[in-house]
């Protein structure tokens with residue numbers, strides 16, 4: 001019997017498999033950042049161990065950095081200490097750092113792909129659950145905790161149980177105004193925030209194939225929001241075209257060799273998945289979330305489900321979520337006022353996202369009641385946006401293009417949404433307080449967010465294009 | 466790592482589903498660079514209001530409920546990979562979390578820190594809630610060796626699953642790094658043969 005793509009890559013990285021134990025899985029690339037690494041470096045020091053393969057480790061500062069005035073010392077003391085600690089740790093252990101001020105700095109899941117570090121067939125980990133993003137290239141990529149960061153530092157391996165595999169096919173064509181973010185929010189709304197737990201998901205089907213690399217990253221990014229450990233997409237010409245010529249992509253003969261290998265990376269015809277789901281792209285509308293987990297999403301013209309339509313044991317939690325958001329059972333979200341719009345995060349902060357938003361807002365103006373933050377995913381995205389004059393378009397519309405970082409995606413730096421305020425956000429989590437204590441997050445695509453920015457309301461983007 | 470074998474304790478019931486890691490420990494408390502002290506901010510925004518006063522209606526502020534076992538609704542620990550969530554739970558004083566479903570990464574993080582996540586059927590979970598809300602002093606017992614969790618007052622019990630390797634790590638206080646490092650030659654061999 002054939003193998004799934006996950007099995008092919010996994011099996012190629014097993015250092016040791018023994019009955020009754022998790023596999024010892026070799027890790028090709030380890031990405032690290034300032035928040036989940038300090039305790040792991042400390043652990044190494046206590047054990048008297050080095051980073052085993054520093055050349056396979058890359059660091060950046062992203063979660064806890066300001067998005068204005070990055071050239072100045074960080075004001076907040078704890079944040080500055082944490083970022084400085086990363087600088088000291090990477091220097092001590094010989095790890096490359098793309099820190100603040102470096103032209104490659106940015107959100108860890110944005111810089112890996114744009115630098116060509118992310119490659120098909122690799123195993124990649126990072127102390128961040130959205131490491132699944134890199135799966136868009138046909139890599140096995142997943143988030144780990146700090147003890148495991150230490151494990152990879154010390155051994156370049158992880159102890160891991162081989163995951164179950166799920167295939168999610170999306171076929172057909174998307175309507176205008178509907179994009180990758182809507183596909184993934186739709187899937188999560190169907191299978192719930194826990195529906196993918198224990199699985200690695202392979203996305204397939206004509207609607208997935210038709211996406212750009214950036215769209216594919218948006219899809220894989222949110223795999224964790226259905227509980228899945230990771231998500232991936234078999235590499236194809238779109239992948240190879242994106243990769244060719246990138247800083248750390250193979251060159252010359254190495255490229256030819258790599259390409260030949262990458263072309264073997266697909267699930268065999270007769271491979272068996274543990275679960276298979278299929279969706280029709282034509283059923284997908286622009287999506288938006290109304291609750292406090294990413295599974296609580298609806299098509300923009302649909303109504304918020306009623307509490308009584310939920311299974312009985314889940315009603316109290318459901319009610320709590322709706323109350324937190326200040327919504328009513330069964331109402332529509334269309335026309336609701338919006339206070340903030342955040343366009344950014346490793347889900348939607350790449351150049352294509354900014355281009356799409358710029359094309360829509362060109363000649364339009366920000367609504368008065370809204371504050372709009374646009375946070376590019378990396379220094380390179382920021383530079384590209386400026387080169388293309390996108391920053392000017394934003395400026396004319398009344399938007400601010402800030403500097404790269406995670407920003408209001410997790411509200412760890414000063415970019416927080418105030419209590420009780422509504423934010424349409426292109427990020428990936430709408431948990432209670434995620435964007436600041438008592439902030440109310442509604443997840444949506446960059447286009448839907450841009451539409452909210454210019455109208456000050458939740459609107460159906462299809463009416464505006 | 467701390468060893469774990471057996472425990473009998475009162476429980477803290479938290480019958481809420483999809484408790485994510487941002488609730489367990491909000492991001493603004495992740496600036497610390499050591500593992501200690503996160504317990505003070507466990508469930509911060511549920512425990513305290515914006516003026517840092519304890520919220521009377523939250524279970525952890527109700528002295529009727531206490532103990533080393535946290536019992537929570539399904540899909541506990543979903544969201545981010547922050548191990549700070551497991552550290553906060555441990556630092557606060559919980560050794561066991563019982564739920565009807567755990568998110569993957571949280572479960573791994575908990576096990577790597579000597580906190581035992583026990584998955585039980587939804588009905589059993591609801592029974593714990595019912596018994597504990599009726600009598601907050603009732604206890605739950607956990608025996609890792611025999612993989613049994615029981616409600617002491619009623620004698621109801623459930624035999625839970627745990628990976629055999631992880632079980633031995635917990636009982637002996639070993640961690641994964643010791644285990645992998647004992648295979649260092651094979652790692653180097655693997656690298657050579659690629």
Ligand code: SF4
Nearest residue numbers: 130345346406409410
């Ligand atoms: S942008 Fe948000 S989700 Fe992405 S790595 Fe940063 S904090 Fe995590």
